[in-house]
Amino acid sequence: MPFITEEIYAQLIERNLVEEVDTLQKTSWPQVREDRIDPAAxxxxxxxxxxxxxxxxxxxxxxxxxxxxxxxxxxxxxxxxxxxxxxxxxxxxxxxxxxxxxxxxxxxxxxxxxxxxxxxxxxxxxxLAGMLDLNKEIERLGKEKANLAGESKRLEGQLQNEQFVSKAPVAVVDKLKARQKEVENQLTAVSAQIESLK
CATH class of the missing domain: 3.30.2320 (hypothetical protein PF0899 fold)
Structure with missing residues (x-):
């Protein structure tokens, strides 16, 4: 609504917060005023x-x-x-x-x-009381933890297989190591969530 914007700009002019102009349409984009920056805020x-x-x-x-x-x-x-x-x-x-x-x-x-x-x-x-069914959430997280543990064990098995590691490209091995670390971090987070709900 242009007329509202013009009125707001007129109020800013009265408070000496912006430069005075005939109409807002003719003004340039306002520049940052260093004296208005408040690092504490x-x-x-x-x-x-x-x-x-x-x-x-x-x-x-x-x-x-x-x-x-x-x-x-x-x-x-x-x-x-x-x-x-x-x-x-x-x-x-x-x-x-x-x-x-x-x-x-x-x-x-x-x-x-x-x-x-x-x-x-x-x-x-x-x-969390009242926000969700704690028992169902613990059960869901338990299943997620089991899935992550299974994936972690599978990745660990692949990375401990000497033949696989020696024949696979370095990029693939690095990707598996990164994924294993990610899964371990997720497993730690899920375990912490389960403990926080008990």
Missing amino acids: EASMSQVMEVIRVVRNIRSELNVPPAKKAEKLVIQATNQSFETLFACRSYIAALAKVEEVNVVATEEQVVKQAASGMAGENKIFLP
């Missing part, structure tokens, strides 16, 4: 965005429907980020789809049966 928002990203990743990994709100989120914050995260609880709650956000300085409020992650140096705990 950028760092604070970066922390908030990282917390939201971690919560969304946890929800995605556990196949929690995006529309389903979690009851609670516990953030064990470092001294440097406590104030920022505490002040931005409402933003985190809205963007991470959480009813309540608790920012704590110690582990005393950490709950059982919670998925966890790290957002920088801050620990994130997302209690």
